[in-house]
Amino acid sequence: MHKYENISAPVIKRLPRYYRFLGELLDNGVTRISSRELSDRMGLTASQIRQDLNCFGGFGQQGYGYTVEGLYHEIGHILGLDHSYPAILIGAGNLGKAVAVHMSFEKRGFRLIGIFDNDPEKTGFEIRGITVFSMDQIEQFLSNHQVDVAILCVPKTAAPEIVDHLYELGIRNYWNFSHYDLAVHYQDIIVENVHLNDSLMVLCYKITDANEPPEQNGKRQLSD
Amino acid sequence: MHKYENISAPVIKRLPRYYRFLGELLDNGVTRISSRELSDRMGLTASQIRQDLNCFGGFGQQGYGYTVEGLYHEIGHILGLDHSYPAILIGAGNLGKAVAVHMSFEKRGFRLIGIFDNDPEKTGFEIRGITVFSMDQIEQFLSNHQVDVAILCVPKTAAPEIVDHLYELGIRNYWNFSHYDLAVHYQDIIVENVHLNDSLMVLCYKITDANEPPEQNGKRQLSD
């Protein structure tokens, strides 16, 4: 099914955005679209869209373009959204709670089946219909449930020990909100990082750079 | 002060990570470090570190390396963390609340001075010592307070109208958690996106691709 080797990171990162735009078009009742038209709406080149799509196969038709619905589902399939990887959330603080309540895991290839926290004050409560358990109970939980992914919403300081434990118990896929650099410490794992602090600092850079320009020249840098 | 033009997006995105690692070294009492040593710890090349840093100036010393503390502060300054840009948060749902409570704005060049939400059920409460106001009160608030940044934690459906309003009131910098594509609609703004759904889908891709390999070959793709 998935036979895609050597797809570059930039291409992979663009897929969700294609998916989003195609979903909107679908909602608006648009049935077909050319790479040119899509590129105009998304603010990139038609060439890039065609190159990106052709990493995975020829989904279009010469002289016609792409079927919106077809392409939408193809990309969803490429992304693997038709899976339902069982995931557990570690850390039921503000961020963890927000992630648990906020995300549509089911539409994104996952399902949340467990929530754990070290703090006794936080255990026992229900979030999204899931009871928050103590970290001590993870091992037992994992022996009863297949778990593919751990979502790390713990402070950096707590992360090393927790990950060490999870790794030992066989978890190899991580959605990492902590600022612990997982990939540096473990080689055979899959990590997707969400570093909010980093993002905020990048924003700070952009604002600072735009507002304190060199004397002769007030150009903006519109990167990303 | 900030005289950095044409710094590429990849370089800018790496700066927070340098800052993070140097902060750790500083905490651990390390006083000097070579590009080689740092590259080993971070999992990239020494060449890249030297190239990146030399976009902004020569912070090292031949034969010695870099002073950890000096470089840490230099990068903090490059990022603009010594600012205190006043920011308002739009949307006090789970995500907005988490962002408000969770982030150390002061360490990242910002300060949170206002929170707004459309839902009357959410207004009146205090989050992080800040009373949540109704969206109707934004205009008045902005006439009394300098605000540089809006943090958008609103649903995609609500975003266009809200941004239209904020833009009209002069807000040009956005930390965007909504899935509304700001940059496509407004050209003269600065946006830093946090698209959690996109990140989750990228994780889904990576897992799917690693677990359903081609017949003859189970190579992993360790991108990013």
Added chain:
DNA sequence: TAGATTGTTAATCGATTAACAATC
């Protein structure tokens, strides 16, 4: 001084854009 490591130039690699033949 000799050793180490930077700053910087040159070489390589990869990603994006342009062009166009294939074809619906």
Added chain:
DNA sequence: TAGATTGTTAATCGATTAACAATC
């Protein structure tokens, strides 16, 4: 058939890596 638009190859552009002279 003629027009349109893809899939794909070639050209360009940019980012990363390697090399080395400068220098602390």
